[in-house]
Amino acid sequence: MIYYKVTLRVQNEAGVLARITTLLRKYQINIQSLDVAPIDGEEKFSDIHMLIQPPRAQVEIVMQKLQKLIPVISVLYKEHS
Amino acid sequence: MTNSPSKLGSDLFCEALADAGVELMFGIPGGVVLPLYDKINKYGHHIRHILPRNEQGGGFAADGYARATGKTGVALGTSGPGATNLMTAITNSYMDSIPVVYITGQVGEDFIGTDAFQETDVIGMSMPVVKHSYLITKAEDIPRIVREAFYLANSGRPGPVHIDIVKDVWFHEISGKLDDTMDLPGYSPLPEVCSDSEIEKLNKLLEKPDCKPVIFAGHGIEISKAQKELQLFAEKHNIPVISTLLGLGSFPQGHELWAGMIGMHGDAVANYMAQDANLLIGIGCRWDDRITGKLESFIQDTTFVHIEIDASEINKIVPTELPLLGDAKEVLGRANKILTEHKFPEWNSQMSELKEKYGFLDFTINPENDTPKLSQARLLKMLSDTTDGQAIVASDVGRHQMWTGRFYRFAHANSHLSSGGLGTMGYGMSAAMGASLGSPDREVWTITGDGGFKMNIQELGTLAEYKIPVKIAIMEDNALGMVRQWQTLLFKGNHSHSEFSNPDFVMLAKSYGIPGARAKTYEEAQAAIDEARNTDGPFLIVFEVDPDEHVYPMVPPATALGDQALCDADLLKDDTNKYNEDDLLQGHT
Numbered sequence: 001m002i003y004y005k006v007t008l009r010v011q012n013e014a015g016v017l018a019r020i021t022t023l024l025r026k027y028q029i030n031i032q033s034l035d036v037a038p039i040d041g042e043e044k045f046s047d048i049h050m051l052i053q054p055p056r057a058q059v060e061i062v063m064q065k066l067q068k069l070i071p072v073i074s075v076l077y078k079e080h081s
Numbered sequence: 082m083t084n085s086p087s088k089l090g091s092d093l094f095c096e097a098l099a100d101a102g103v104e105l106m107f108g109i110p111g112g113v114v115l116p117l118y119d120k121i122n123k124y125g126h127h128i129r130h131i132l133p134r135n136e137q138g139g140g141f142a143a144d145g146y147a148r149a150t151g152k153t154g155v156a157l158g159t160s161g162p163g164a165t166n167l168m169t170a171i172t173n174s175y176m177d178s179i180p181v182v183y184i185t186g187q188v189g190e191d192f193i194g195t196d197a198f199q200e201t202d203v204i205g206m207s208m209p210v211v212k213h214s215y216l217i218t219k220a221e222d223i224p225r226i227v228r229e230a231f232y233l234a235n236s237g238r239p240g241p242v243h244i245d246i247v248k249d250v251w252f253h254e255i256s257g258k259l260d261d262t263m264d265l266p267g268y269s270p271l272p273e274v275c276s277d278s279e280i281e282k283l284n285k286l287l288e289k290p291d292c293k294p295v296i297f298a299g300h301g302i303e304i305s306k307a308q309k310e311l312q313l314f315a316e317k318h319n320i321p322v323i324s325t326l327l328g329l330g331s332f333p334q335g336h337e338l339w340a341g342m343i344g345m346h347g348d349a350v351a352n353y354m355a356q357d358a359n360l361l362i363g364i365g366c367r368w369d370d371r372i373t374g375k376l377e378s379f380i381q382d383t384t385f386v387h388i389e390i391d392a393s394e395i396n397k398i399v400p401t402e403l404p405l406l407g408d409a410k411e412v413l414g415r416a417n418k419i420l421t422e423h424k425f426p427e428w429n430s431q432m433s434e435l436k437e438k439y440g441f442l443d444f445t446i447n448p449e450n451d452t453p454k455l456s457q458a459r460l461l462k463m464l465s466d467t468t469d470g471q472a473i474v475a476s477d478v479g480r481h482q483m484w485t486g487r488f489y490r491f492a493h494a495n496s497h498l499s500s501g502g503l504g505t506m507g508y509g510m511s512a513a514m515g516a517s518l519g520s521p522d523r524e525v526w527t528i529t530g531d532g533g534f535k536m537n538i539q540e541l542g543t544l545a546e547y548k549i550p551v552k553i554a555i556m557e558d559n560a561l562g563m564v565r566q567w568q569t570l571l572f573k574g575n576h577s578h579s580e581f582s583n584p585d586f587v588m589l590a591k592s593y594g595i596p597g598a599r600a601k602t603y604e605e606a607q608a609a610i611d612e613a614r615n616t617d618g619p620f621l622i623v624f625e626v627d628p629d630e631h632v633y634p635m636v637p638p639a640t641a642l643g644d645q646a647l648c649d650a651d652l653l654k655d656d657t658n659k660y661n662e663d664d665l666l667q668g669h670t
Contacts (some may be wrong), residue, residue: 011267015204015216022208064393070213070233073267 111159140170301365
């Protein structure tokens with residue numbers, strides 16, 4: 001299965017990661033690596049970098065569902081070799 | 082919002098609800114929300130508070146209120162069991178995209194994480210089934226969060242929003258002006274909207290030789306109030322219209338282009354039309370498994386167009402050639418201006434032939450007195466004729482739900498209340514209660530089975546106390562009828578745990594002060610319906626119905642729509658059984 005590198009810009013508040021992982025768990029997606037940090041100079045937003053292995057057929061749907069989460073500002077993803 | 086001199090969090094919260102336009106709420110007090118309840122009557126001139134008998138009933142009532150009025154419903158429960166009792170209602174609203182703000186109390190901030198009395202992580206519990214959720218820990222956040230919650234619930238694709246409030250907040254004293262500016266940088270109700278040139282591509286699809294198009298009207302038509310635009314669209318291109326269960330009310334059912342409700346227990350004509358079509362134009366729908374039947378057959382040789390507000394629904398189930406993102410009313414309105422007219426005379430006559438062949442809309446209605454017990458299909462037709470389709474009808478879940486969708490001719494939008502996605506037994510009477518309070522000038526019925534009715538039977542107390550004029554029609558077959566039907570047809574008649582005894586519901590209603598009647602014949606049924614309509618306040622009717630009347634058509638699990646069973650013989654007789662037994666038992670139920 002192919003890895004995807006996902007970058008999420010989110011509002012920096014308690015529970016955001018739970019919303020994201022709740023969604024990934026629903027789709028049975030395992031997280032290979034995870035990094036969360038506030039973006040430079042702003043406490044208001046954080047960037048989350050993840051390496052995940054979603055089934056290829058579900059990638060777009062899962063990314064759309066992540067984008068729908070209210071505290072998620074943007075979703076970027078690409079195949080990771 | 083200005084608030085000086087100082088105010089308590091409990092006052093601020095009531096003011097925020099009033100500012101959000103709340104006129105009605107359902108809630109049950111308990112420990113951590115008592116400070117709020119100490120204040121709530123002060124705001125009674127803005128907000129009418131109704132005390133349901135179980136939080137679940139209150140949640141369904143708020144959901145029913147939202148469906149009938151288009152406004153945002155409000156339901157409240159205390160921490161712990163009050164909140165967990167709301168979870169089924171929250172999920173119900175989520176599955177059907179219903180705008181409800183669910184409010185729960187939480188233990189004091191210092192007690193969070195200590196497993197305190199009635200402490201539950203309800204935000205964690207509701208997370209997968211809400212559009213968004215908030216935990217309020219500071220009174221100064223109340224105006225912004227309440228405003229955001231109501232905005233989120235009833236914009237874009239609607240849905241439930243959950244607010245959990247720690248007990249301390251009620252006592253916080255706040256003075257000075259509070260900022261209620263919404264801060265939602267990650268939210269747009271219409272994130273993407275299709276262009277005119279994308280809409281124009283529909284012309285090419287409709288101009289293909291041998292094009293057999295069908296419009297597939299979902300709940301989104303009703304949500305975006307796009308009924309007129311849909312009718313114009315269908316008439317301009319002469320395209321037959323079928324709808325989902327929640328899409329009923331989106332298109333006039335007497336219209337010559339109307340081809341019925343699709344689905345596992347949909348109209349035979351609609352199912353055959355969907356199977357034969359090679360261009361399906363879905364509008365505000367999500368291609369639920371209950372309407373596609375066997376997916377491989379559903380998508381085979383079919384081109385899909387999907388007009389949809391939620392981008393995450395595109396390509397979720399069906400491969401979509403032409404996604405048209407946006408609000409249904411706006412996209413259809415533009416399409417009606419941009420697109421050229423089309424005609425499909427052969428395809429339209431095929432629909433007429435199917436209607437002729439399958440007794441369109443009256444399919445399966447039993448002839449008179451052919452069984453000793455009453456036919457639910459006939460009773461639904463009787464109710465529809467008697468009320469001239471003018472009523473709001475909230476159904477529960479099961480066989481009667483399918484017959485309500487099939488045989489009640491809804492004359493108005495926002496009148497068919499049904500738990501579609503979650504299929505929640507116990508929904509009907511509570512939803513009708515909310516609808517009646519929200520639309521006091523409308524006649525409101527609930528059609529329920531004897532199984533589902535008992536799941537929230539306690540709300541008889543609420544109906545009686547507030548004199549809410551809901552007319553209750555109980556289809557009594559002493560069974561979980563739909564379960565029993567499946568057991569009869571798919572599990573060789575092994576009626577495992579699907580049959581039960583009942584109390585005398587008429588006597589029970591009487592003990593609440595609600596008049597009632599029992600009907601064993603069609604004459605008694607008609608008389609009871611007439612009496613119910615002529616009685617002020619609630620009224621309960623028990624119809625003694627046939628447990629062996631099966632809902633047909635039936636698209637068995639893992640079966641294509643076109644292979645729908647039309648009668649018992651299709652499923653029970655060995656020589657005519659066209660279904661694979663393993664598929665029936667193991668296919669997605």
